[in-house]
Amino acid sequence: MRLTLTDEQQMIQTMAREFAESEIKPIAEELDREERFPHETVKRLGELGMMGMTIPERWGGSGADAVSLTLAVIELAKQCASHAVILTVNNSLYCEPILLYGTDAQRERFLMPCARGETIGCFSLTEPQAGSDAANQQTLGVRDGDRYVVNGRKIFVTNGREASTALVFCQTDRARGKNGITALLVEKGTPGFSVPRTEEKLGIRASDTAEFLFEDCRVPVANRLGEEGQGFKIALSTLTSSRIGIAAQGVGIATGAYERSVAYARERRAFGVPIGQHQMIQWMLADMATTIEGARLLTLRAATLKDAGQPCVKAASMAKYFAAETAMKVTTDAIQVHGGYGYTREYQVERYFRDAKITQIYEGTSQIQKLVIAREVLGGDA
DSSP states (O other), rough: OOOOOOOHHHHHHHHHHHHHIIIHHHHHHHHHHTTTTOHHHHHHHHHHOOTTSSSOOGGGGOOHHHHHHHHHHHHHHHHHHHHHHHIIIIIIIIIIIHHOOOOOOHHHIIIHHTTTTTTTTTEOOOTTTBBBBBBBBOEEEETTEEEEEEEEEEEEHHHETTSSSEEEEESSGGGGGGGGGGEEEEEETOOOOEEEOOOSSSSHHHHHHHHOOOOEEEEEEEGESSTTTTTHHHHHEEEEEEEHHHHHHHHHHHHHHHHHHHHHHHHEEEEEEEEGGSHHHHHHHHHHHHHHHHHHHHHHHHHHHHTOOOHHHHHHHHHHHHHHHHHHHHHHHHHHHHGGGSSSSTTTTHHHHHHHHGGGGTTHHHHHHHHHHHHHHHHHTO
């Protein structure tokens, strides 16, 4: 693994950092407080070519690599985790599976507008009884001529309210279990497809998290992604890529909280000296810096393996697990460094703390990541 960035990767990292600091940082607190989706800055991300970074230029993307996307997500998450997850979902959970499994007609219709940032996509797998047990899909798609008639309910769909098209997983052959799951591209406005509610959340409050309801929703067979029964395979491969993005989000959240803590330790005085001169504060900052660097390297390693076309299931889960745990620990300690002020909104580390928690949950909980890692270590039958 190379530890230096290419000129192009450095350029993308710098662009993302400058955009985050100039355009996102000034509005991040307000967006969180108002639970407001950042339409203007997301549109600007599209204009900069970041909403389809790893998609080839032929299909409306920027043609960048996974390491570049990782670097961009880290920079956005340092200022606002909501922007980071909006970007990650569009790139990894929506655009990438269409690129890999779609037909040219599907890529032209469903991929290109999202890769160019003109529209937003989403990924709809989770159901009330199918979270960690993703194979337990109850949403049903029954073939009726050239359509699937879809009935069911999906929850916790990031970008769900704002997306123009959803990648939806449903059971088309219950007798085959996980091998009977199929992926469908369902457009907003299709009769029988509604968004009855969006969640009020602890963190990432500027990104919307929606519930979907399908009532005799007729979806063209032409909108099927891949073959019938291939949906579970598509979902798992997609989640592996997205876990790298969520790891990057965790690294960015932790880094943002750490940088604020260092600045506060230099300016806040107690017992006649800056608190950064007290050994207990120094130890906390040293732990933060070390674990963040470990999480960053694990995440970049997973992205590097993906770029090389090598297996990265274990690496992605390791990165996601370690980065999520790091984000939670670092943001907790950041509040402690700030003392009473850390518990208020003035210094914003409480926002980082709230945003960090979800990284331990979505795209597979930390406990699920441990299971994935263990199975990879022990072999497929473990």
